[in-house]
Amino acid sequence: MKFSRQTKDGAIDNLLRAYVSRPSNPNQVCPDFDADRANAYIERGLTGAVRLQYEAHLSECAGCRKSVVALLRMAEADSLSTVTFARQEPKITRLSRLKEMFGALSQPQWAMAAAAVIVFAVSLPLFLSRNQTQEARQDAADQSVSERSAVTPAESSPSSTAKAAEATAALVSASKQRESGDVKIDALAKNSPAAIPAPESAAGFAGVVEPAKKAETKSAVESEEAQRKSESVTVAQAPAQTGAAAASQAGRTDADQARQQQQTEKDAAQQVAEPKLAARSNEDRSKEKTQRAEEIAPPPAPPADDGRGRSRMARPGGHALRDSDSADAVRPEERKFNGKRFLLRDGAWTDKDFDPNKDLPVVIIIRDSNVYKEVLNKRPGLKPFLTGFQPGERAIIVYKGTVYRLIPQ
Amino acid sequence: MTVDEFQHAFESEIGELLARIQRRYSVSDAEVTAAVHASAKKYLADTLDQTSGNPGPTDESRKAAGEFFASLNADDLCLATACAKGDDAAWEDFFRDYRSYMVSVARTMTQDAGAAEQLADSTFAELYGLRESGGARVSKFAFYSGRGSLRGWLRAVVFQLSADHHRQSSRLVQTEEPEDMDRLAHAAEKPERRSTTDLDYVRDRYRDGVVASLRSAIADLESRERLLLAYYYYDEMTLREIGQLFDVHEATISRWLTKVQKRIRKLVEKGLARDHRFNRREVAEAIEQASEQLDITVGDYLLESVPGDRKREKPAPSPGGAVARR
Numbered sequence A: 001m002k003f004s005r006q007t008k009d010g011a012i013d014n015l016l017r018a019y020v021s022r023p024s025n026p027n028q029v030c031p032d033f034d035a036d037r038a039n040a041y042i043e044r045g046l047t048g049a050v051r052l053q054y055e056a057h058l059s060e061c062a063g064c065r066k067s068v069v070a071l072l073r074m075a076e077a078d079s080l081s082t083v084t085f086a087r088q089e090p091k092i093t094r095l096s097r098l099k100e101m102f103g104a105l106s107q108p109q110w111a112m113a114a115a116a117v118i119v120f121a122v123s124l125p126l127f128l129s130r131n132q133t134q135e136a137r138q139d140a141a142d143q144s145v146s147e148r149s150a151v152t153p154a155e156s157s158p159s160s161t162a163k164a165a166e167a168t169a170a171l172v173s174a175s176k177q178r179e180s181g182d183v184k185i186d187a188l189a190k191n192s193p194a195a196i197p198a199p200e201s202a203a204g205f206a207g208v209v210e211p212a213k214k215a216e217t218k219s220a221v222e223s224e225e226a227q228r229k230s231e232s233v234t235v236a237q238a239p240a241q242t243g244a245a246a247a248s249q250a251g252r253t254d255a256d257q258a259r260q261q262q263q264t265e266k267d268a269a270q271q272v273a274e275p276k277l278a279a280r281s282n283e284d285r286s287k288e289k290t291q292r293a294e295e296i297a298p299p300p301a302p303p304a305d306d307g308r309g310r311s312r313m314a315r316p317g318g319h320a321l322r323d324s325d326s327a328d329a330v331r332p333e334e335r336k337f338n339g340k341r342f343l344l345r346d347g348a349w350t351d352k353d354f355d356p357n358k359d360l361p362v363v364i365i366i367r368d369s370n371v372y373k374e375v376l377n378k379r380p381g382l383k384p385f386l387t388g389f390q391p392g393e394r395a396i397i398v399y400k401g402t403v404y405r406l407i408p409q
Numbered sequence B: 001m002t003v004d005e006f007q008h009a010f011e012s013e014i015g016e017l018l019a020r021i022q023r024r025y026s027v028s029d030a031e032v033t034a035a036v037h038a039s040a041k042k043y044l045a046d047t048l049d050q051t052s053g054n055p056g057p058t059d060e061s062r063k064a065a066g067e068f069f070a071s072l073n074a075d076d077l078c079l080a081t082a083c084a085k086g087d088d089a090a091w092e093d094f095f096r097d098y099r100s101y102m103v104s105v106a107r108t109m110t111q112d113a114g115a116a117e118q119l120a121d122s123t124f125a126e127l128y129g130l131r132e133s134g135g136a137r138v139s140k141f142a143f144y145s146g147r148g149s150l151r152g153w154l155r156a157v158v159f160q161l162s163a164d165h166h167r168q169s170s171r172l173v174q175t176e177e178p179e180d181m182d183r184l185a186h187a188a189e190k191p192e193r194r195s196t197t198d199l200d201y202v203r204d205r206y207r208d209g210v211v212a213s214l215r216s217a218i219a220d221l222e223s224r225e226r227l228l229l230a231y232y233y234y235d236e237m238t239l240r241e242i243g244q245l246f247d248v249h250e251a252t253i254s255r256w257l258t259k260v261q262k263r264i265r266k267l268v269e270k271g272l273a274r275d276h277r278f279n280r281r282e283v284a285e286a287i288e289q290a291s292e293q294l295d296i297t298v299g300d301y302l303l304e305s306v307p308g309d310r311k312r313e314k315p316a317p318s319p320g321g322a323v324a325r326r
Helices: A010-020 A035-042 A048-060 A062-106 A108-151 A158-179 A185-191 A199-214 A216-240 A245-273 A275-295 A307-322 A370-378 A380-388 B003-009 B011-020 B029-043 B045-052 B059-071 B074-085 B088-110 B113-128 B150-169 B178-193 B198-220 B223-234 B239-246 B250-275 B280-292
Strands: A334-337 A340-345 A348-351 A362-366 A394-399 A402-407
Touching: A010 B198, A010 B223, A010 B250, A010 B280, A035 A048, A035 A062, A035 B029, A035 B150, A048 A062, A048 B223, A062 B088, A062 B150, A062 B223, A062 B239, A334 A380, A340 A394, A362 A370, A370 A380, A380 A394, A380 A402, B003 B011, B003 B029, B003 B045, B011 B029, B011 B059, B011 B074, B029 B045, B029 B059, B029 B074, B045 B059, B074 B088, B074 B150, B088 B113, B088 B150, B113 B150, B198 B250, B198 B280, B223 B239, B223 B250, B239 B250, B250 B280
Parallel strands: A348 A394, A362 A402
Antiparallel strands: A334 A340, A340 A348, A394 A402
């Protein structure tokens, strides 16, 4: 820092420079120079009256002051060299700290925990949005069922039928909007007059549930017919309706309404009349899955330092997360053993803690081999995992910083 | 105050100090207490004087003593005491820890490896105490008070010995730098250049008035303000260096300098008006002109002309102001 010209008195500064400054004489030493006192002054070891006394002496004794200035400069150079020497050590410690930190992160449990947190953070909003969509669908379905049930007793009252139709149209459009991400269903449902069932329709709803169930087949046939009609009408009208947007929209609404009705009726019919069918289809699906899992050849072990292989390994999960609609289709099956979660990936039950990007030591264990038995003996903690899988299943287990690949014989 | 009185008065503080020492060598409690007493006599004289007449130290004295004891480098003081005593283990440690440092300090001062070794050896001899006083060896370590670090003290000791050696060996050698000689010559020419024109007369009158007022103003400053000016203008220290000595930030030093300059201006203006009967315009012109005539060399240097400095045994300043040591 320089003594600023703006803050100082230029004339007086010049005068002081001219009159006070003098040729330097490095050999000018005060005969009373006290090395101990000078050093204590430089190291700010003097306090109070002792310091003031010494400063008063320095203000008058150019020799002592020269020595103090020289010693101060030497001390500064000395401390600088000490600081630079000392700074090298903190560098090492910082590096070692970083190493320790990253070393700790490179531990599988921390890495997996971090990965799990990241996956959770990414998947949570997607999961929530998916839930919202499902809820919206559910709401729409429920309300359509309630409308249907309200329609049946309201056949005698044409006004309520019209209201129900309006409400259905509003709900259908609202559910569409919600699917497209625009969540305004609540407002729409509130605005629609039939969304809140009238006391009459509410009263009638309880008594009409049973007849409604009985009449489901009939209504399904009717709705199919209505749908066909509306479709044929819209298809027939389409070429001629270039300018009649309102009419086409009405036709589309009718068609959507009919489709919605049909879908809900089908669902209801399936739920009521054919519960066994669903169970059977579920069984078939699971069989297919297991069959597929058995048929799929295990993937070759990715090379340890192959980036492409890693990205390929990481992709399916990401895809499943990104595309929430297809999440059910892509989401792998899951198993739990002793608090560990395993996902069926590429035909192998893969430990959720397994990260292909981590270069952990890999032990390949062929089931029932000597190595298998030896590992079972040495690592009893692995036993529930190794014995938990079926003999034909492959598994990747991360246990105490080592990856164990279980391969069938 | 004797050592026993000192020990009795500050027993607890001495006990704490003794407990702080990590390695005692062969130094006894009494020897450490004696060393601390010697240090206290130097830096705590007022407190000891106050305490000596009373049955016990007052709260104020105890506080001052507490600060003093806390500031002592106990381990360094013990090592120095042990070395002064001639403890082999202490000397071994001292050699190991400070020998190379002392040689490097000596090399910095002498700029010569051979001379540095020689200076370091003579410093060791002083530290060991080759001189005898009353049959007893006098070690330089006896002068270490523990107030600063032993390392810093050694640096100062080497510096002092180096200056002494240089002074002794250069009695017949010109000590001034070439530019000093230039300035001396320039100063010697000065009186001859006096002209008799009216303009020059006014200029000389202004200059003499400003010089006298400036000298008076500097003499009126407080010692700390003078020291500040001396550090900045005389010793050409940087603001940061001055800040280190005063234990304040360099910006504070800058503010202090501005303040001192304002004070000097006021004093100079007052002096010119009072002592030289200058009116306001003349005062302004005199300061302005004098500040522009930077080649003017004053009869002697202002900082050497302050009363306190005259007490010292210094060679009389030459007309040019340079001190010729021959």
